[in-house]
Amino acid sequence: MTSPPAVPVTLAEIARLAGVGRAAVSNWRRRHDTFPPRIGGTATSPHFSLTDIEKWLRDNGKLGKTTSREWLWPRFEALGDRDETGLAIATVGRLLARGESDGGGSDGAGEGPVRAAAELGRREGSYDILMFLLRRWLDTHVRQISTTPEPLADLMADLALWARGPLVGEHPEDPIRVLDPACGAGHLLAAAVKAVPTTLNRPAALLGCDRDPVLTALTDVRLALLQDPETSGPAPVIAPGDSLRADPLIGAQADVVLCNPPANERDWGYEDLAADTRWVHGTPPRTEPELAWVQHCLARLRPGGSAVLLLPPTVVARKAGRRIRRSLLRTGALRAVVALPPGSAAPHSLSLHLWVLRRPAPGESPQAPGEFLFVDAAARFPRSTSRDSGPERDELGAFIRSVVGTAGKRAVAGTLCEQAIEDSDATAWAAAVPVIDLLDDDVDLTPGRHVTSASGHVGPQLADSWSEVGELLEGLRTESACLAALELTRDTEDQPSATVGELARAGALTLRSGRLPAEAAVPDPGHARVPLLTISDLLLDESPSGWVYPDDIVVVEPRDVVVVGVSREFSAWVHEGPPMAVGPQIHALRVDPDVLDPWFLAGSLKSPANARHAGTHASSSSRIDVRRLQVRRINLSEQRRYSDAFRHLTAFEGLAEHLRIVAKRMGRDLGDELAAGRLAHGTWTGP
Template identity: 40%
Template sequence: MEESQEITVNAGDIARFADVGRAAVSNWRRRHDDFPQPIGGTASSPLFSLSEVTAWLRGNGKSFEVSLGDLVWQRMRTAVDDLRLGELVGQVGVFLLSLHRDPESWREHGPRVLSGDRRIWPSPVGDGSRSSGDRDAPSLATLVAATTADLPRAPDLRPHDPALLRLVSRLARENGPLDAFEFLCARYVEVHSRQLSVTRDDVAALMTRLAGGGAVLDPACGVGTLLLGANTPLGQELSETNALLTAVRLLLRGAPARIVAGDSLREDGLAGALADAVLCDPPFNERAWGYDELTGDSRWEYGLPPRSEPELAWVQHCLAHVRPGGLVAILMPAAAASRRPGKRIRGNLLRAGALRAVISLGPGGPDLWLLRRPAGERPPSQVLMVDAGEDLSVVEPAWRAFTADPEAELTGDSRTVRIIDLLDDEVDLATGRHRPQQGGMDFARDFTAALDRFREASAALPKSPPELETLTERQELPTTTVGELVKAGLVTILAAPSKLTADSGPVPVLTAEDAAAGTPPSGGTVPDPALVMVGPGDIVTTVLGAVRVVADSVAEAGAALGPQLTLYRVDPERLDPHFLAGFLRSADSSRVHSSSSRLDVRRARVPVLPVAEQRRYGEAFRELAAMEDRLRETAALGETLIRLGFDGLADGHLRPCGQGG
């Protein structure tokens, strides 16, 4: 790309930079004849000149900010189409890695290397000549020569865009090469979210903790998510582009990484390598996995995987790459625990003592299977089953207790199941099929307590609705906007840090989930001047539209505002917080039912009323919110009571009233 080529943006980019919804951009184009015309793209997805859009927005008094990282990203998206975007991200990654490894040389020679002379790129005919003024400046090829030696493939560094490299080097100076590359990788994953399967951050963190230290291998590593915490990472990835991205991410962290590109099942690029742990999030339901070619493969120690069960091929591939006694943590589709074609292999894994735990991560899966490669010891007689759902914190304590003593009594939704009881005609490992049978006294206590809580919560519901007067004609009230309230000093808007310094610590953190559910702070972090501390009467909103007035008990706990939350602090002498919260929630509800994709809070309209009248409205809003909380609590209690009722009738702990005997 020539340096003079315009950086382009689409309507979504403009909306993101201007902090408005896409509908607002469409309105600008329709209502303003002087809005910049498209310079590329298609009729349904036009592209605009970033410089022209910036000038128009600022000329019309609209806020428009493009960070240095976004400027780099937009220039990259202008340089190539989305199909080749990963290649360019990889090339930029190699460049950042060269900066990371030799920053002193870069500081000395960088201005000349980035002088705009195309000869900084390797010439197709090997022309390495340069002007006398650049006699001491290394070429880009020289800067990355050592870098490419340990990458899965050396990228073809051909694009002629010194301006891009100047922007990248600035981004690396300001944020560091690692953070700069992580930003670009995140943008790449966002653009290709439908093609790339990335392991959930919390699940990846759990699997990394379970693996412990040492060498960790991932045979389907994608963009490297499961290897980022490894001391000695090894990986293979089918896509050459993604293998390169993984290698750069790991090498920028200083890890002695070995990443190869290729099909792990058909062409094992790490054959013979044994790791201390193997982590894997394999592709699900991939029928063309090599069944016909791999029939006699030595990895199928527990049986030839059926053509329809590729995940069981990945399980055995992982076991072949872990040391005796080493851990395999692999994500599996929930159906793999019970599908009939795989029962023989599931049974063999249990008999050999290889499969140690099946952990459900929520309805519909995936499940997490934990295995150990047998090391000659006596096979265990129990297997661990955990219904973790969304609460992954229960997994590690249950796993530690089970590995320390397989006969130990477990609590909550964790239990051990005798392997002999599973080796029937189905070998069904679905955790829901093996809930622990409670004793009669325990069940009676739990059922009675659930029934009492449900009745108590239900009894409060008829008293909940506030008294509201129905008007025959709509009441018209004078209004203002939240933006005007901010200008008048009645409201202060504070946003939480995008990321906390630590995920645990002595400072309570109000999370987005807490705010949505109305529960006490469940997070934690360490003291930090950047934290936003919530106070009584503060209004907290989430990106998904939940609006809540902070209770005194939360404020007294000294809670900090968690990521993805925004706080609105009012002057209580002039503005009632419940009044404002009610109208903010109503504005967001209207957005949900309209074509707008985002609420511009500053434009939300609020009636202009005396404080006394505000408080009357505020009390009604508060009672409606309290009613909603009680309904939510009652529904949850009802679900528990219903589950216990079904289980009790089915297993003989309950019977219908009036039955004799």
């Protein structure tokens, strides 16, 4: 009988299993002759046997306090194939749902991990173990599988339930039928399991389908474990299939539809579906697959039912879709568009939109509602809403629930009224616009175009901005006085200098070049993530936009000097915030405080003359060779004298840049107010 192949683990995975940092594992490997030899990988990214590592950690008392589930994932990941691993996880869920201990349904290499996971699930909680494996699997294949973040899924479920109208023949105890025609891993349906009983005190009957049979298998077992068999509705019906081309749930009618459809998909069946009966509002052009999904969702709704879809921002304005948008407005099918801040869901660089739709019930006026609701949450939360920034994320959800929820509860025959916005205290970021005003040649439903002109409530914001301007000007006066007092000599005597490379070789500093993590980051409660700064963030004038685990990456600590090695964004500064990871072409310099002052080093390095000297023009994108940057050789006390001057100069530049940003924002807001004719009589007498 042949033994099963060894399960490989990396240094980062060993660190996670042991509950320590990657550097500690590297030290163990270097200092202990008994550390297991590598079984594969490369010299820079070696692989080790999981069995050997577990034995070594136990024998040496370094196993740590990691949970048993941490040891599961490497065994599933070793299965290699995405589909095989996903189906093995689905088998675990199926066994747990049935209360079985046998690994039946999985054979070969997957049988052992499946049995181990099922046994652990019965001890630690079936749903928790399934979700642990599912999240790890989704994070490993994050570029192949798009998911809806759980907070956003909860928000979409709430909005859809609030937008429902009266349903003909509805019994108060009937289950609410919820459909997701592109269910993926089931995030939206899982949100409905929680939202329906909470909001309506009724069970949910779940329907879903997806083209990927692995995802439908995972969704099926996820929902089976999530639902309470005593209080929940009927068993979920999850079927594999293409909802647009060959809907496996073609006869289903739902009370609520939630959907995050595939975006920018050209091969969606345009030729085959040209005469489809679902295209009540017009045949979707080949370039408008999202509008095909919108009409599909409406076709699957019962009269009075509602739908919420997550769509790219281009769908509200593309010329090819204006005829369909016009019909959606005229018939009252489309009720609201909500602009989300970038970072709310993938792709994280875009401000995605929520579309709130409702199929008019019999007896409702077939005419369009009087007003259409726009919510510009992207303007209310101008910074990216990171997936990990809990307080801001919760505030975003509360804001949208307040605006759309108030409007939905005040809806009378489908009319969204301005009073709802006033009651939600969101008049500066929401607008109820008469539908007739939207039916122009473009039918552009971009929230920012309509909210800005409709609100006119920026008085308190401007007052705060003027106060901020006063503080910035006072700071500039202080710093400018310090800088103006500096006396500059004209002496041109040669002073010795050293390059960064020479200082590194002498041990005065250590130079580390940033890079992206080699492996996809996976959630790990025992290891906090750190923000990741990349060149793209600097080019977009943004703060760090990504989050990574501090394994296999370069992390800068307070008092480290950060140097950007790209000519057009060349800069150097002393990092003063919490730990932060840096990506490619960004370098971290850690100085020996007995030899170098970090402020003196940063101020010297970012000199424009220094950049010209160290620049390389070997390609179209000019870069800076950080090792060639020069620093004058002076003693530490003299460095500190220059350090104070560099500090004041940096503060002066920072205040000036902040003032520029505030002035630009004020110019936009004040310009809108003046252009709208809101200047009170007698308040302006001229110069």
